[in-house]
Amino acid sequence: MRQRTYLTPTLREIPADAEIKSHQLMLRAGFIRQTASGIYSYLPLGNRVLRKVEEIIRSEMDLAGGQEVLLPAIQPAELWEESGRLGDYGPELMRLKDRHGRDFVLGATHEEVITTLVRDDVQTYKKLPINLYQIQTKYRDERRPRFGVLRSREFIMKDAYSFDTSKEGLDKSYQAMYQAYQNIFTRCQLDFRAVEADSGAIGGTDTHEFMVLSDIGEDTIAYSDSSDFAANVEIAPVFAKHDKSNETPLELEKIDTPNIKTINELTAFLNIKADASIKSLLFMVNEEPALVLVRGDHEVNEIKVKNAFNKATVELATPEQTAAILGCETGYIGPIGIPDGVIVIADKAIESLVNGVCGANEKDKHLKNVNPERDLKVSRYEDLRLIQEGDPSPDGKGTIQFAMGIEVGHVFKLGTKYSEALGAKYLDENGKSQTMIMGCYGIGVTRTIAAIVEQNHDENGIVWPISVAPFDLHLVTINVKDEGQKQLGEELYQSLTNERYDVLYDDRPERAGVKFKDSDLIGLPVRVAIGKKAAEGIVEVKIRKTGEMFEVHISQLVDKLRNILSELN
Numbered sequence: 001m002r003q004r005t006y007l008t009p010t011l012r013e014i015p016a017d018a019e020i021k022s023h024q025l026m027l028r029a030g031f032i033r034q035t036a037s038g039i040y041s042y043l044p045l046g047n048r049v050l051r052k053v054e055e056i057i058r059s060e061m062d063l064a065g066g067q068e069v070l071l072p073a074i075q076p077a078e079l080w081e082e083s084g085r086l087g088d089y090g091p092e093l094m095r096l097k098d099r100h101g102r103d104f105v106l107g108a109t110h111e112e113v114i115t116t117l118v119r120d121d122v123q124t125y126k127k128l129p130i131n132l133y134q135i136q137t138k139y140r141d142e143r144r145p146r147f148g149v150l151r152s153r154e155f156i157m158k159d160a161y162s163f164d165t166s167k168e169g170l171d172k173s174y175q176a177m178y179q180a181y182q183n184i185f186t187r188c189q190l191d192f193r194a195v196e197a198d199s200g201a202i203g204g205t206d207t208h209e210f211m212v213l214s215d216i217g218e219d220t221i222a223y224s225d226s227s228d229f230a231a232n233v234e235i236a237p238v239f240a241k242h243d244k245s246n247e248t249p250l251e252l253e254k255i256d257t258p259n260i261k262t263i264n265e266l267t268a269f270l271n272i273k274a275d276a277s278i279k280s281l282l283f284m285v286n287e288e289p290a291l292v293l294v295r296g297d298h299e300v301n302e303i304k305v306k307n308a309f310n311k312a313t314v315e316l317a318t319p320e321q322t323a324a325i326l327g328c329e330t331g332y333i334g335p336i337g338i339p340d341g342v343i344v345i346a347d348k349a350i351e352s353l354v355n356g357v358c359g360a361n362e363k364d365k366h367l368k369n370v371n372p373e374r375d376l377k378v379s380r381y382e383d384l385r386l387i388q389e390g391d392p393s394p395d396g397k398g399t400i401q402f403a404m405g406i407e408v409g410h411v412f413k414l415g416t417k418y419s420e421a422l423g424a425k426y427l428d429e430n431g432k433s434q435t436m437i438m439g440c441y442g443i444g445v446t447r448t449i450a451a452i453v454e455q456n457h458d459e460n461g462i463v464w465p466i467s468v469a470p471f472d473l474h475l476v477t478i479n480v481k482d483e484g485q486k487q488l489g490e491e492l493y494q495s496l497t498n499e500r501y502d503v504l505y506d507d508r509p510e511r512a513g514v515k516f517k518d519s520d521l522i523g524l525p526v527r528v529a530i531g532k533k534a535a536e537g538i539v540e541v542k543i544r545k546t547g548e549m550f551e552v553h554i555s556q557l558v559d560k561l562r563n564i565l566s567e568l569n
């Protein structure tokens, strides 16, 4: 491709509203442009990367037995009514009407469409299992679109759906997708982890998120320093043991704590450690009040609270609700002397507390020397807190560390949720009607590209891994006004293209400095520069990743490039 007329508008300045490196670099190197908030256009270079990533995904999905389809982006709202999701999905779902006033939605995901499709066209166990996938544009009106294509409102997703006749079948389909995802992200040369995630089911490990390790990630991963355990902090169980100290329990005492509302203020004011205090949070569980206790140095895990109440609707009480139920401000609530109707559950660490401090349900007052068994009625002690760094790993091996991750993929056992709601049934060997068992598997294609850039850049620009680079080689004629250079450039462009390399050929009449800066910014794996030694048949090769540079005679160029590129693979 000749760069002179290729649409690669590079920018020297960092665009003002681009906070993270991948967003800045994809804009600066001319891969994307914003069309509206969270809505992007892909310029030729960006589009080439998209195609490369899609091809990797396609080949691995096909290898795993997937069949590619293409479903509509516009879906009738009735389908979502049928599955019961139209209300639940909320404002993230983009809705529209056609000219007849019929309601439609822009596909945020495709369970409804695919399940009804399979329902109507697959009737017997003989045609199962089946795995259908597509690579297609999705629409989600995100509350906070940000970070460029990492969280956008229109984005490309690969979504796959498996249909099985048994739980064991689903396990196999799931495993095949899990392996395909391992292959895909490995081929994208990403540093990633598959982590156990929240499936909404109690204690189930029916879902894994594929996380690219990155400080700008929005998810926290808890992983063991000495095994392959990795889970989203949201779900990691805590097995830490808390031994009871042999301190003597003292008499319960009410103390003045003027304007002291947070655990930090309280521990500073009383000169105690946070682990000697009790944090009390009032939740509304299906509209009934429940007080949840964790130690002051711990954080409540709302997913665990939800699970503790059999997945009821659980919400933190508002200040108004708190005042009405406990008669005081949120900062002073505690478990002692509360109305009978308020159920109290506590994290396991609370059980071994001796002489703790908690709110007195009275403004500017706390209670000290609180001893759980003696002073308060806890209906259950359970694991209710977030795991922390330094906790023992739940698999019994090593200690927990944290890392931040970008979720690029998600594999999920759906079971019969959609097949039941939408009536996807088949006849089994005995002619009996059964419900199909489903799994769903997503990859954020455009998000994956941003994650690749996030992990592969330096101060000069992007450093594309060879497998997804828009071109293999950047051929740069330093001075196109020099006839010798120009002619060698044309010859090499022809011969390297004939060798089946993807070549971006910088034939622009620009200064050397500009060309080299753009070349580093765009970040193709190898640069071949034709300069002053053109007459001797010598060119300069630079490897983008290592910065290594050396001269090569054109007679050796093809062999040399073959070696370099295979090493980068």
Ligand code: ATP
Pocket: 109, 140, 142, 149, 150, 151, 152, 153, 155, 157, 407, 408, 409, 410, 442, 443, 444, 445, 446, 447, 448
């Ligand atoms: P998130 O928690 O980041 O919002 P999600 O759980 O809503 O993700 P899924 O519904 O599982 O995501 O979608 C599958 C994949 O699609 C995700 O793993 C992610 O890579 C990608 N994805 C989801 N939302 C967006 C978005 N707004 N922009 C870009 N990619 C997205």
Ligand code: MG
Pocket: none
């Ligand atoms: Mg989301």
